[in-house]
């Protein structure tokens with residue numbers, strides 16, 4: 001009697017190896033039908049798609065017969081989710097693979113120690129030192145400009161903003177988020193390079209600069225940072241603010257010492273997303289910093305290159321040595337962004353308690 | 355250290371909605387005053403208007419006169435942060451600051467109000483944790499996160515945090531409602547000890563708790579939803595629970611309240 005009750009909860013299950021076996025069988029079937037048999041024209045893509053379809057159908061059939069329809073639907077849903085995940089991962093893996101396999105050819109000291117000055121189409125040497133300096137300086141300045149402005153704006157919107165002004169600011173932030181990067185570049189070109197910079201140079205002529213690129217990048221980063229910081233600040237529970245107020249802590253101190261630290265990891269993530277995007281921007285930087293082959297340490301005067309411009313130049317160059325330089329620069333850019341992101345994550349976690 | 359609170363003609367609003375009307379009561383120093391009454395009758399609202407936390411919400415305001423030992427709390431030039439330093443508050447749900455250690459939580463009120471001396475902070479931390487009956491449980495792990503304690507310990511941590519700034523009044527809004535019976539007893543014992551030093555006002559839905567810990571009890575009620583809450587009866591706790599003079603109080607206490 002008791003045994004029967006216990007058994008009522010049990011159901012027939014497919015053996016553990018069933019999905020794997022189905023997958024192998026489906027792959028074999030697809031190979032025979034499409035790759036060897038050439039049904040529907042054949043080809044590798046059709047073979048893979050066919051294998052997936054056979055797998056789903058076979059699994060549904062087996063599970064439906066043995067386990068019943070509810071379990072079969074569960075298995076199909078699980079399989080679909082895994083397929084979607086694999087599909088989403090594919091481009092990422094292939095990008096990383098391509099970058100690493102093609103980018104290592106010029107991964108040498110020359111690349112990180114020299115610029116492209118006096119490098120002709122016949123030369124296999126030359127490097128991206130000047131571009132790395134440019135990217136680092138431009139992104140650093142843009143971050144210095146946008147982080148205080150962006151988080152400050154978010155704090156205003158969340159903590160102080162009431163009524164029309166806050167609504168208007170939020171609206172403009174939303175509009176700014178949609179500005180194409182080339183428009184930001186054109187704006188800085190027209191405003192900073194052509195109108196402001198002549199007043200700053202001794203000869204009264206407009207000039208390119210890395211700083212102008214920083215300004216253009218700032219226009220792009222500011223709305224992202226404001227928006228993500230705003231969301232993060234809103235997630236901080238009201239109870240924490242009230243707890244601080246009830247201790248007689250002033251509002252600004254509550255914000256600086258209680259609310260901001262609580263929201264910090266999320267804010268850092270938002271900043272890093274903005275930085276990553278800015279580091280890869282090409283068009284606006286090209287418009288206002290101009291590129292150039294030589295090393296220019298000063299972001300405030302003269303042509304300055306950046307990794308993304310470097311990639312653009314090398315990829316379009318006729319020299320047979322240029323593509324390798326472009327790939328290595330691309331690898332460097334990705335590694336740089338990745339390193340910055342990891343460093344920022346570690347830093348923001350460090351002041352979290354153990 | 356403890357001070358007398360006098361409320362006269364206090365009404366509080368959420369926007370256009372009047373939540374409490376014309377509350378008059380005197381809260382005696384060095385005693386425990388319990389606020390009881392059905393849900394929505396404005397106990398929390400009244401409590402929050404005592405330390406000017408009510409006005410933190412947008413559109414919320416308070417009318418009437420409230421004094422602490424005859425100093426007007428709602429005077430035009432009164433600094434709200436100074437009021438809140440004198441009148442501490444413990445909330446229904448424990449709310450330790452998640453980025454801070456136990457130690458930092460306890461001294462946060464002092465430190466963020468400008469106390470820098472490490473020795474002073476250390477002394478204050480130990481004193482507050484001892485008063486909150488938490489010292490023995492946490493003194494070996496003061497640098498661990500405050501959010502890592504159990505719910506009852508977190509609530510006592512919040513009490514320690516509130517008394518570390520040496521207020522004169524401590525307001526508690528259902529401080530035990532999220533806690534188990536043992537933690538509740540610990541906090542009730544704590545309240546009985548704290549009343550030697552502080553004026554304590556506690557909101558509770560637990561009649562036995564009100565009877566156990568309080569010296570005086572105020573019964574609030576509303577006529578129907580949408581009406582403002584009023585103070586129905588306010589007297590010695592003994593009197594309220596054995597021989598209330600208003601029929602509604604008796605109905606509520608004996609559970610006949612609809």
Ligand SMILES: Nc1ncnc2c1ncn2[C@@H]1O[C@H](COP(=O)(O)OP(=O)(O)OP(=O)(O)O)[C@@H](O)[C@H]1O
Nearest residue numbers: 368371373392393394395396397398399400411580
């Ligand atoms: N933030 C708010 N905005 C608008 N109305 C509110 C707000 N908080 C409370 N109220 C209203 O004010 C009235 C009194 O609420 P209050 O929280 O003071 O009741 P309470 O006696 O503490 O109830 P409980 O025992 O459930 O905690 C209720 O009608 C409630 O709906």
Ligand SMILES: [Mg+2]
Nearest residue numbers: 397398399527
């Ligand atoms: Mg309440």
